[in-house]
Amino acid sequence: xxxxxxxxxxxxxxxxxxxxxxxxxxxCGAPAATTDxxxxxxxxxxxxxxxxxxxxxxxxxxxxxxxxxxxxFPRRAGAKYCYEFPxxxxxxxxxxxxxxxxxxxxxxxPAFDLIVDGTFWTxxxxxxxxxxxxxxxxEAVFPAAGRSMAFCLxxxxxxxxxxxxxxxxxxxxxxxxxxxxxxxxxxxxxxxxRTKFGSTGQVERYPDDSFDRHWQPFPDSKHAVSSxxxxxxxxxxxxxxxxxxxxxxxAEQNAPLVLQWPPIPLQNDSYYVALYFADTLDDxxxxxxxxxxxxxxxxxxxVTSAGHSVFATQWILSGLTRVILSSKSGLPPLxxxxxxxxxxxxxxxxxxxxxxxxESVKRSLQNTPDDWIGxxxxxxxxxxxxxxxxxxxxxRVISLNLSSMGISGSLSPEIANLTALTDLSFANNSLSGPIxxxxxxxxxxRLHLHDNKLNGTILQTLGRIQTLRELxxxxxxxxxxxxxxLLNNNGLTSRFLPGNNFFPRPPR
Numbered sequence: 001x002x003x004x005x006x007x008x009x010x011x012x013x014x015x016x017x018x019x020x021x022x023x024x025x026x027x028c029g030a031p032a033a034t035t036d037x038x039x040x041x042x043x044x045x046x047x048x049x050x051x052x053x054x055x056x057x058x059x060x061x062x063x064x065x066x067x068x069x070x071x072x073f074p075r076r077a078g079a080k081y082c083y084e085f086p087x088x089x090x091x092x093x094x095x096x097x098x099x100x101x102x103x104x105x106x107x108x109x110p111a112f113d114l115i116v117d118g119t120f121w122t123x124x125x126x127x128x129x130x131x132x133x134x135x136x137x138x139e140a141v142f143p144a145a146g147r148s149m150a151f152c153l154x155x156x157x158x159x160x161x162x163x164x165x166x167x168x169x170x171x172x173x174x175x176x177x178x179x180x181x182x183x184x185x186x187x188x189x190x191x192x193x194r195t196k197f198g199s200t201g202q203v204e205r206y207p208d209d210s211f212d213r214h215w216q217p218f219p220d221s222k223h224a225v226s227s228x229x230x231x232x233x234x235x236x237x238x239x240x241x242x243x244x245x246x247x248x249x250x251a252e253q254n255a256p257l258v259l260q261w262p263p264i265p266l267q268n269d270s271y272y273v274a275l276y277f278a279d280t281l282d283d284x285x286x287x288x289x290x291x292x293x294x295x296x297x298x299x300x301x302x303v304t305s306a307g308h309s310v311f312a313t314q315w316i317l318s319g320l321t322r323v324i325l326s327s328k329s330g331l332p333p334l335x336x337x338x339x340x341x342x343x344x345x346x347x348x349x350x351x352x353x354x355x356x357x358x359e360s361v362k363r364s365l366q367n368t369p370d371d372w373i374g375x376x377x378x379x380x381x382x383x384x385x386x387x388x389x390x391x392x393x394x395x396r397v398i399s400l401n402l403s404s405m406g407i408s409g410s411l412s413p414e415i416a417n418l419t420a421l422t423d424l425s426f427a428n429n430s431l432s433g434p435i436x437x438x439x440x441x442x443x444x445x446r447l448h449l450h451d452n453k454l455n456g457t458i459l460q461t462l463g464r465i466q467t468l469r470e471l472x473x474x475x476x477x478x479x480x481x482x483x484x485x486l487l488n489n490n491g492l493t494s495r496f497l498p499g500n501n502f503f504p505r506p507p508r
Contacts, residue, residue, distance in 0.1 A: 019211070021173035022087045028166045029054035029069035038206055042066055045169065051081045051370035057102050066168035067100045067135055075155050075163035080115055080382045082152035082373035083169060087144040091173050092184060094211055095142060095151055098168040099126045100135040110162035113154035114138065117145045118378030119347035122190060123159070135167070137214070139191040141174070141341070143184035145349065150374035154382050172211050177237040181313045182272060182343070189272055189341035193262035197335050198224035198247035208241040215244055215337060223249040223257065225334070227280040231307040238274060238309065244337040245278040245307055251332035257325040262340050268318035269342065274311035275323075276337040277303040288333035291324040293317065300328055307336075314343070350377040351394045353417055358387070358397065360414035365431075367407050388423075396420035403427040403448065411454075416440045427451055427472065435473075437461050444468055450495065451475035458483055468492060475499040482506045 019025075027034050027042035031054070034042045042065070046054075052071040073081045087093065095116065101109035109130055114121040119142070126136040142149070151171065153164035182189055196204050196215040204215035210233075224247065231245040251257035273292065279285055282305050290298040290310065298310045317340075325333035349355070358376050362368050369385035376397060377389035388399035397418050403425045410433030411426070421441050425448035434456030435449065445467050454476040462468075463485030471486065471494040478500045486494060487506060496506045 019172050021091060022085065022093075022171075023173050024048070024085055024169070024171040026083070026169040026171075027066045027069065028071040028168055029056070030066075031069075034065045036065060040206065040212075042168065045071060045083065048083045048085060049081065050373070057100070064135070066098065070100070070165050070167045072165040073153060073155065073163040075110070075157075075161060076371075076385075077155060077157035078381055078383070079371045079385065080113075080152040080154040080374060081164060081371060082115075082150040084148055084150050084373050085171055086147060087149045087171075088173065089144045089147050091176075092141055092143050092179070093149065094139060094170070094172045094174055094213070096137060096139045096170040096172070096212075097151070097166055098135050098137050099124060099165065100167050101126060101130055101165065103130075103133065107162070108160070110164060111156070111159035112164035113156050113382075115150075115152040115154050115374070115379060115382060116140070116142050116188070117150050117347070118349040118375040119188060119345075120379040121188070121344070123156070124153075124164075125159075139214075141179055141182075141184075141189040143188070143346070152374050152382075170212065174211050175239060178211070178239055179272070179341075180237060181311065183313075184346070186346055187343045188346055190344060192264075192266065192271070192340040192342055194337075194339045195261065196244045196247060196337050197249045197259075198226070200224070204241060204243060208243050210239065210241070213241075215241070218249070218261070220249055223251065225250045225280050229278050229305060229307070231278055231305075235307065236276070236309050238311075238339070240276055240309070240337060244276060248278070248280055248334045248336045250280065250334040251325060251327065253332055254327075255332070256327070257333050257335065259323045259335070260320055261323050261338065262321060265319045266317045266321060266342075268316070270314040271317045272311065272313055272339075272341040272343060273297070273315045273317075274309060274339045275335060276307070276309045277301070277334065278307035278336055279303050279305040280334065281305065284331075285329075286327070286331035286333065287329040289326045289328060291326070293322055294324075303334070347379050348391075348395055349375050350389065351396055354395075354397045354420070357412075357414045357417035358384070360412045360417075361400075364412035365407050365409035367405070369402075369405065390420065399423040401425045402429070405429060407431065410434075411436055413437065419443070422446070422467075424448070435459070435462070435478075439464060441465060442467065446470040448472045449476070451499075453477055455479070457481075458486070460485065462486065463489065471495070473500065478502065 025042045026045040028045040052073045109126045111125045129136040195218045197218045199217035200219040206212035229245045285304045287302045386402040408430040413436040423446045427448045428451040431452040439461035450472040457480030460483045463483045474495045
């Protein structure tokens with residue numbers, strides 16, 4: 001059922017240190033940078049996204065300035081709107097988007113999907129939080145899939161009639177030890193709960209937590225105890241803030257400590273569970289068992305004032321969860337903090353060859369669709385506009401149809417690296433320049449480039465694509481002779497006229 005690990009780790013992290021590496025705090029829709037009450041700078045999001053419209057919310061007295069604006073996107077079924085960031089390909093990142101659509105008198109907030117690179121993360125529904133007058137925050141830990149990371153909002157037509165929106169986004173690089181027991185080659189982590197037991201104060205976050213993780217209070221006047229510790233964050237793989245060890249829930253003498261935590265029911269699945277402990281008495285220790293839903297999580301755990309943590313990387317949970325701590329020594333059991341993450345599979349990506357080819361095609365064009373960011377094909381149902389993919393052993397682009405989209409520019413020679421293409425159409429646009437050599441497109445059946453401003457000649461190699469069945473080039477400014485291997489191909493439906501200045505003049 002599990003692989004259980006006890007964590008007593010090294011690598012100290014200085015308290016209050018600014019985020020390191022490739023980290024981003026974005027105030028979405030904001031015209032200029034803002035600074036919050038913790039003296040953290042939030043930058044406008046415009047440099048990281050090309051789609052969407054900024055909008056200010058008619059709200060006064062907001063404690064969080066990042067809630068004063070948002071960026072909203074069109075509702076176009078199957079479109080994903082992506083922020084793209086440079087990242088370290090060898091690191092992992094906390095992603096924390098914030099959503100606040102306004103007060104309950106505003107229109108109902110839309111629901112939509114969250115996507116990272118080619119991975120479906122979760123569906124966003126902020127209606128419940130809005131009724132309570134609060135923002136909705138989601139959090140996950142993802143590995144970098146390369147030198148850039150795409151965080152996307154997907155317009156799912158099955159949810160609501162409005163498009164996605166976002167108020168703020170944090171992308172924070174974390175240190176190597178943090179959550180490193182998870183196999184990030186196959187899984188990402190979505191936060192369920194992060195709790196500071198016994199606390200009645202505010203949410204614990206930056207600067208106490210170096211990665212601005214949010215430790216929610218869990219008050220319990222019957223069992224809460226406060227103390228002062230000199231726990232070192234660097235002694236734990238997950239680098240919890242030292243202050244979470246200064247409050248605890250302590251059982252009554254000769255009684256177990258029973259918690260319903262997390263406070264929400266969970267679907268039957270594997271979860272990452274981490275629990276943190278420190279004895280409330282200096283130079284003291286106590287021993288107890290830890291059970292979760294009547295299963296032994298850790299037996300004879302000895303806790304000192306220096307602190308301990310125990311965690312499981314794949315623990316099965318279902319429904320409401322009970323954590324039960326039972327004493328094995330003279331002192332009652334206690335608990336200081338805990339984290340629970342759901343695990344979900346890392347999605348597949350478009351084959352690198354095709355993704356790079358499409359990036360080259362994009363760079364040579366102007367006015368491409370605004371969802372041409374992120375993975376071209378994945379996740380399923382969220383391919384780029386005009387792109388059709390085949391999900392076999394490798395995920396390949398098999399069709400590119402950008403007809404009548406107001407596109408200008410030229411056709412990149414790299415388009416010939418899309419070797420699984422069967423259909424290629426840029427008809428009725430404003431493309432100029434020559435048609436590149438497409439001989440490597442050995443599966444191409446239909447090539448529609450009519451009604452553009454293409455010039456140059458038709459290469460002989462085009463006639464050597466034996467699968468080609470339709471070739472429409474009329475309405476351009478091309479010159480020279482049409483190759484005989486195209487004119488003599490009885491299995492080819494072709495149109496070279498009107499338009500163009502071919503000599504000799506082709507029959508059609």
